[in-house]
Amino acid sequence: MKRIDKRHLNEFQDMRIAVVYPRISRGIGGIESVTDEILSELSEEDDVVFFSVVPEKFRESLSEEVLGRIEVRDVGSNIRIPLRDSERFQLLKEKLIHRRIGSFMEEESGDFDAVVFSAKFMYSGNFDCPTIQYVHNPSVSFQRSEYSSNPLKSVYDSFLNFLSSDVFDADLNLFNSEFTRETYSSISGDVLYPPVESDFFPGDKEDRVICLGRIARNKRIDEAIDIVASTEKNLEMTVMGRTTEGTPESYLQKLESREKKYDWLEIKTDVPQDELVKEMAKSKIGILSTRNEHFGIAAVEYMKAGALPMVHSSGGVQSLVNKDRFTYESIGEASEKIDENLGEYDELRDFVIERGKDFDVESFRKGIRESVNGIT
Known part of the structure; x- marks a missing residue:
């Protein structure tokens, strides 16, 4: 990956940050929670533009206050999404979409002080500002090794590994666990545990x-x-x-x-x-x-x-x-x-x-803020 020159900002100057959610899933889970907290934290102090293929689901999960602070752009309106409504060939679709999002964001990156990808990004390219990537999932080669082997699956596995081999190497890669980090050989970085909601509490216990x-x-x-x-x-x-x-x-x-x-x-x-x-x-x-x-x-x-x-x-x-x-x-x-x-x-x-108590929203948000400040 080409290393870019970092910008020198006045400490009182708001940054302009792009947050990119590169997935096509409409489900809500851990990756979406991470995206919500990244948007919430960074928009408190900086100018945040959120790029997503499926922005509608975040309009439901984010508070009105956060939505009022960020600009939301539907990347799907700028690129053609292949097989968008199909549940099949998920990795292949995401690979194609990542290439198109990557090309689009390369052109847009010059307008930002940092680009933050809230999920693993399968793309090899150069951006005109510092980049951060949060990696939730082990490498595809590791995931596929869990399945039983037969000749046809081996060919399919090789194809999937080829598709995912150019996982993006950001200026700073963050992993959700040491386990996830160890499954990658092409990229390295730091572990930042994901946010876990704190509204759970112990009550009167039963067996x-x-x-x-x-x-x-x-x-x-x-x-x-x-x-x-x-x-x-x-x-x-x-x-x-x-x-x-x-x-x-x-x-x-x-x-x-x-x-x-x-x-x-x-x-x-x-x-x-x-x-x-x-x-x-x-x-x-x-x-x-x-x-x-x-x-x-x-x-x-x-x-x-x-x-x-x-x-x-x-x-x-x-x-x-x-x-x-x-x-x-x-x-x-x-x-x-x-x-x-x-x-x-x-x-x-x-x-x-x-x-x-070691795994809370506040610790995650602090880690994201320090990461962005550290690379810009």
Whole structure:
């Protein structure tokens, strides 16, 4: 990457910053939360222009105050979006879109003091101002290695790796976890944990387990149910899952069939935030069964609510918790640890609540502000 000369600004001069959300997903998740907080923080002091293919969903998630401080530009009105409404070939579509957004932003970059990409950007180019990139996901080569191998998949994997090989090397790359950073060989940078909302709180606890996550097979919610079924304690369990346009109906039906089988299990989908907060407040255990979770926001939310986490011992999430107490490799190990941890709940609860305080919105926003100030 060509290194550009940094600008020398008067310390009292507002900067003009472009924030770019280069994804086409209309769903709301961790990447969107990061984008919201970047916009909120930078617009407090600087002139911010937000570029997005799907700006309408941010108009719903951002406060009126923040929307009043930023200028929103729909990049889709400047470039033709291939297969925009199709759910297939996601990586290929994003690669094509990133090339077009990259070319567009190269021309626009001369008008800005910095460009901040709020998600991984697959593009090789030169910009006329300093750049920052926030990387949420492990490299594609790592993600594809999780799938079973056969000749056809190997060819497809090679094609995907080729598409993603030119991941943008910004002046400053920020990663959501050490795990994510270690999966990349072509870029390096610093770890900045993502923001986790702080409206979760510990309440009057019950012998209850909660499992949060999108309704998808890779979230392994059925495994979380098996873990609770294997414990010796008489526990209630609530699964609170998000659905999207791509939610597999067969998997949701599988979970609902388990609900009919177990009288201690309840499946709830797309519940409002206030109901989620109340359910978290009364739960003693929170399970996250996903393999190679990039960060593990749900585990942090559990801890903030005083729920002892039980997470799979892979990915970035295991670095957030005490491995001896709160990670597992098998269903049997998880159920045994849950039984043991419940016997020491009061002591462990204080520990996880304190740990949860290490991951907050304020720390993330401070890190973004220092990063922007440091490269301009």
